[in-house]
Amino acid sequence: MGVVVNLGDGKREAPSIKQLIDLTATDMARVNELIxxxxxxxxxxxxxxxxxxxxxxxxxxxxxxxxxxxxxxGYEGDGHVKLAMSVEFMHTATLLHDDVVDESDLRRxxxxxxxxxxxxxxxxxxxxxxxxxxxxxxDVGSLEALDILSTAxxxxxxxxxxxxxxxKNLETTEDxxxxxxxxxxxxxxxxxxxxxxxxAGASRADxxxxxxYGMNLGLAxxxxxxxxxxxxxxxxxxxxxxxxxxxxKVTLPVILAYxxxxxxxxAFWKEAIEEHRVDDAxxxxxxxxxxxxxxxxxTISRARHFGEIARDALAPxxxxxxxxxxxxxxxxxxxxxx
Amino acid sequence: MGVVVNLGDGKREAPSIKQLIDLTATDMARVNELIxxxxxxxxxxxxxxxxxxxxxxxxxxxxxxxxxxxxxxGYEGDGHVKLAMSVEFMHTATLLHDDVVDESDLRRxxxxxxxxxxxxxxxxxxxxxxxxxxxxxxDVGSLEALDILSTAxxxxxxxxxxxxxxxKNLETTEDxxxxxxxxxxxxxxxxxxxxxxxxAGASRADxxxxxxYGMNLGLAxxxxxxxxxxxxxxxxxxxxxxxxxxxxKVTLPVILAYxxxxxxxxAFWKEAIEEHRVDDAxxxxxxxxxxxxxxxxxTISRARHFGEIARDALAPxxxxxxxxxxxxxxxxxxxxxx
Numbered sequence: 001m002g003v004v005v006n007l008g009d010g011k012r013e014a015p016s017i018k019q020l021i022d023l024t025a026t027d028m029a030r031v032n033e034l035i036x037x038x039x040x041x042x043x044x045x046x047x048x049x050x051x052x053x054x055x056x057x058x059x060x061x062x063x064x065x066x067x068x069x070x071x072x073x074g075y076e077g078d079g080h081v082k083l084a085m086s087v088e089f090m091h092t093a094t095l096l097h098d099d100v101v102d103e104s105d106l107r108r109x110x111x112x113x114x115x116x117x118x119x120x121x122x123x124x125x126x127x128x129x130x131x132x133x134x135x136x137x138x139d140v141g142s143l144e145a146l147d148i149l150s151t152a153x154x155x156x157x158x159x160x161x162x163x164x165x166x167x168k169n170l171e172t173t174e175d176x177x178x179x180x181x182x183x184x185x186x187x188x189x190x191x192x193x194x195x196x197x198x199x200a201g202a203s204r205a206d207x208x209x210x211x212x213y214g215m216n217l218g219l220a221x222x223x224x225x226x227x228x229x230x231x232x233x234x235x236x237x238x239x240x241x242x243x244x245x246x247x248x249k250v251t252l253p254v255i256l257a258y259x260x261x262x263x264x265x266x267a268f269w270k271e272a273i274e275e276h277r278v279d280d281a282x283x284x285x286x287x288x289x290x291x292x293x294x295x296x297x298x299t300i301s302r303a304r305h306f307g308e309i310a311r312d313a314l315a316p317x318x319x320x321x322x323x324x325x326x327x328x329x330x331x332x333x334x335x336x337x338x
Numbered sequence: 339m340g341v342v343v344n345l346g347d348g349k350r351e352a353p354s355i356k357q358l359i360d361l362t363a364t365d366m367a368r369v370n371e372l373i374x375x376x377x378x379x380x381x382x383x384x385x386x387x388x389x390x391x392x393x394x395x396x397x398x399x400x401x402x403x404x405x406x407x408x409x410x411x412g413y414e415g416d417g418h419v420k421l422a423m424s425v426e427f428m429h430t431a432t433l434l435h436d437d438v439v440d441e442s443d444l445r446r447x448x449x450x451x452x453x454x455x456x457x458x459x460x461x462x463x464x465x466x467x468x469x470x471x472x473x474x475x476x477d478v479g480s481l482e483a484l485d486i487l488s489t490a491x492x493x494x495x496x497x498x499x500x501x502x503x504x505x506k507n508l509e510t511t512e513d514x515x516x517x518x519x520x521x522x523x524x525x526x527x528x529x530x531x532x533x534x535x536x537x538a539g540a541s542r543a544d545x546x547x548x549x550x551y552g553m554n555l556g557l558a559x560x561x562x563x564x565x566x567x568x569x570x571x572x573x574x575x576x577x578x579x580x581x582x583x584x585x586x587k588v589t590l591p592v593i594l595a596y597x598x599x600x601x602x603x604x605a606f607w608k609e610a611i612e613e614h615r616v617d618d619a620x621x622x623x624x625x626x627x628x629x630x631x632x633x634x635x636x637t638i639s640r641a642r643h644f645g646e647i648a649r650d651a652l653a654p655x656x657x658x659x660x661x662x663x664x665x666x667x668x669x670x671x672x673x674x675x676x
Contacts, residue, residue: 043500097465101458120439123461124498127435127468131492134472138484146476146484154469160462162381 015331024067034085038132049125056108062192063088069196072322079140079199087192089133096126145195152191159183170258186218216310221333223303226251242283248273256295353669362405372423376470387463394446400530401426407534410660417478417537425530427471434464483533490529497521524556554648559671561641564589580621586611594633
């Protein structure tokens with residue numbers, strides 16, 4: 001994890017999500033129990049595949065956001081725990097299907113489920129987890145929360161198809177790319193944040209604030225992830241520098257370097273991404289071009305832009321430990337790059 | 339389609355679903371409109387892939403069952419139309435994922451979506467349709483219907499994983515096999531039938547009757563499908579005789595022929611199914627063994643057994659055109675075999 005030193009006001013601790021973890025620890029213990037219970041099935045292969053991913057050490061940022069957002073508005077009950085589980089299952093289902101779609105062999109530094117149990121099991125266990133997510137939402141009984149999360153499910157899939165259709169298309173504009181990551185990543189963060197105030201019976205303005213916070217946090221999160229793939233420390237990434245490049249993914253650093261390059265450089269990108277001719281020398285050249293054109297730095301600055309919007313979304317809300325913790329999440333996400 | 343002549347009381351028309359089609363025609367027109375609208379997306383590939391399957395001429399039995407089951411209890415409103423659409427989308431999503439899991443090239447006599455657009459698009463468009471199905475259910479606003487259909491979604495996926503885990507296992511018992519088809523096929527028929535009385539506010543007994551009708555109809559339907567694969571007229575099947583055999587699927591005709599055979603014959607089955615050595619001579623031999631041991635005839639008689647249970651499930655209900663139409667569905671399903 002990178003350290004951001006704010007030179008303006010002297011030494012400062014690295015941003016962390018410690019406060020979020022502390023505030024949600026009791027609830028997260030219940031979320032984790034529910035996760036284990038609901039990933040269970042008499043069909044042996046289901047808990048095997050599900051637990052492989054569930055136990056792989058993701059930060060569980062999304063469910064923590066749901067919990068904090070509900071606490072923030074004084075929610076009492078156990079609906080937030082159930083919705084947090086649903087959010088995590090939706091995320092896990094997406095990862096299982098993503099790995100199949102991307103033909104990925106590694107996720108968070110471990111073999112993907114599909115390399116161990118095959119594509120078939122990954123598709124079907126993903127479907128099972130999605131079904132379990134919906135059952136749990138139904139159990140909470142909030143039609144508004146159901147509406148928000150089921151809409152997010154459609155939008156995520158839509159975003160994944162957009163990404164598939166745009167795959168290897170270097171002419172993708174920055175706006176088109178934002179539309180993709182908004183759907184495939186940010187929509188779930190947004191829904192995760194919004195269902196908190198929804199079940200707490202918060203005002204429309206408060207719901208809108210959390211929805212906007214989640215959406216912009218999600219955008220920042222994805223952009224930083226994409227920047228990290230071309231540099232920074234990889235220990236927080238669970239993948240190696242250059243994985244996106246090797247898979248021919250058109251992320252923002254690539255889009256910016258391609259658009260800003262000379263025609264000879266664009267020919268290099270076409271060969272690498274579209275014809276998939278990549279090796280270590282190619283990766284080095286790619287990072288060199290990105291550096292020359294400020295593509296990584298500007299990806300980070302775009303992320304900061306969304307991070308600022310997320311922060312301002314929460315600005316009108318009363319100061320609470322939860323609000324502070326959610327703002328920390330923004331800083332933490334962005335601080336992951338050096 | 340085969341013709342069942344009831345010799346007992348003279349000439350009788352072939353069972354058909356004409357009455358069901360007539361009773362639900364107006365509502366089905368609205369279901370079909372909704373299907374087209376909700377399969378739409380600005381992401382071009384989504385309606386392309388979805389409409390490929392949607393327009394492929396399935397009978398839409400499941401949504402018609404939902405509509406008739408709601409009409410039967412005097413439901414007034416448009417919830418049944420929306421739930422019928424949800425049921426059909428859940429089914430379509432399952433087919434898209436199934437084709438990926440089974441690596442199928444043909445479905446209903448046409449190329450599968452995965453052979454045209456790839457596995458990736460099939461997985462993701464399936465996810466999209468499932469999301470749209472849930473959004474539509476949420477729109478209806480019945481938490482009970484949501485509970486029934488989301489539970490079915492989990493169970494279907496569980497059944498598919500069971501099938502995957504048992505794939506090519508000739509030692510599968512008949513009971514284990516019933517558990518698989520109950521989950522992967524019958525659960526959706528059961529949910530489709532039950533949500534009708536649920537939104538109509540019918541009694542618990544009436545709900546249970548329709549649930550049981552759907553479950554047993556689904557079992558009969560699947561068994562007849564499996565029998566048809568080894569004989570009967572294929573024009574209603576959309577696939578060729580022997581497709582299951584060529585794919586090495588362990589269906590009930592195989593299970594019965596295997597269990598009843600000599601050890602030499604079991605060696606033949608192992609080679610064909612487990613080692614996947616199949617050719618036209620093999621198929622001929624397989625059908626010969628099934629005939630010798632009555633495996634196809636007994637698969638049909640098992641189907642009739644479940645058909646009878648489905649009929650008795652509806653027995654206590656008042657006579658209505660809808661009840662008669664739903665009983666016709668049982669006869670129709672079974673009459674598909676000669």
